[in-house]
Amino acid sequence: MTENNKFQEFYFKTEDRLLPLQVIVDYTKYRDKSFTYYRGEMYCGECREAKLNFTQRNSGNSSYLNAYDNNSHDPNCTLKYDDATKKEFIGVYKEMKDSKKIESFLHSILVQEIKKHIDSKNNEKSTLSPSTLATNPYIIKTKTNSGTRTKRLPRKLLTNEFNQQRDSDSIYVFYGKVRLEVKTKISKKDFTYHILFIKVKKDEKWINRATVYRHNKLDIVDPEKEYHLVVLGSLDSKYKGQINLLKKDQSVLEYIEAN
Numbered sequence: 394m395t396e397n398n399k400f401q402e403f404y405f406k407t408e409d410r411l412l413p414l415q416v417i418v419d420y421t422k423y424r425d426k427s428f429t430y431y432r433g434e435m436y437c438g439e440c441r442e443a444k445l446n447f448t449q450r451n452s453g454n455s456s457y458l459n460a461y462d463n464n465s466h467d468p469n470c471t472l473k474y475d476d477a478t479k480k481e482f483i484g485v486y487k488e489m490k491d492s493k494k495i496e497s498f499l500h501s502i503l504v505q506e507i508k509k510h511i512d513s514k515n516n517e518k519s520t521l522s523p524s525t526l527a528t529n530p531y532i533i534k535t536k537t538n539s540g541t542r543t544k545r546l547p548r549k550l551l552t553n554e555f556n557q558q559r560d561s562d563s564i565y566v567f568y569g570k571v572r573l574e575v576k577t578k579i580s581k582k583d584f585t586y587h588i589l590f591i592k593v594k595k596d597e598k599w600i601n602r603a604t605v606y607r608h609n610k611l612d613i614v615d616p617e618k619e620y621h622l623v624v625l626g627s628l629d630s631k632y633k634g635q636i637n638l639l640k641k642d643q644s645v646l647e648y649i650e651a652n
């Protein structure tokens with residue numbers, strides 16, 4: 394699979410900062426089709442070493458970034474590895490569930506995100522790249538006939554628009570800095586349930602990006618505050634923006650207040 398969406402963010406050398414894929418997508422759509430301002434200055438958002446190319450697609454949010462040379466990543470960069478399949482992701486989930494490690498897994502992803510935001514504020518490179526592959530939460534080992542193979546869990550930044558049709562085929566680690574709001578409803582059978590609304594910032598406005606069915610779990614959140622959020626699941630193939638939790642497990646969603 395060459396045409397994928399593994400580069401959810403890119404490092405823009407000219408401005409020395411990390412930007413979401415959506416920035417270049419919108420730029421080519423509304424400002425300059427040949428993206429002269431960005432061309433040749435985009436690098437892997439994780440290691441900042443591999444140079445990226447951008448391919449524009451007209452329909453369905455399918456534009457993507459890819460590395461010119463997959464061998465040009467830092468040895469510890471997770472983005473040089475192939476995405477885990479749906480089956481492999483479920484396998485990892487089951488193992489974590491059995492060993493009660495889901496909470497710590499989600500926590501380490503949140504820590505990585507918080508660190509990334511602090512680093513980009515201070516313009517530091519050092520901690521942006523993961524220390525080692527062995528401790529990186531996204532890296533998994535899958536069994537093959539000839540031993541093991543390193544893969545990475547596919548992730549999706551909530552700031553980027555979804556391609557509902559394509560993205561509903563995979564399981565992702567959805568992540569990002571968001572605002573949260575809860576709506577409580579009552580079903581026809583008199584059951585009280587909650588829907589979590591996930592909002593992202595676009596052009597200085599907060600817009601709805603995703604919803605998650607929370608069953609009877611009530612999230613205590615402040616709609617005016619920002620949170621780092623991580624959730625494991627897939628996009629519903631019918632309902633726009635609806636994230637279906639992995640195995641309908643309410644414990645695969647975590648968030649922490651951002652400063």
Ligand SMILES: [Zn+2]
Nearest residue numbers: 437440466470
């Ligand atoms: Zn890289």
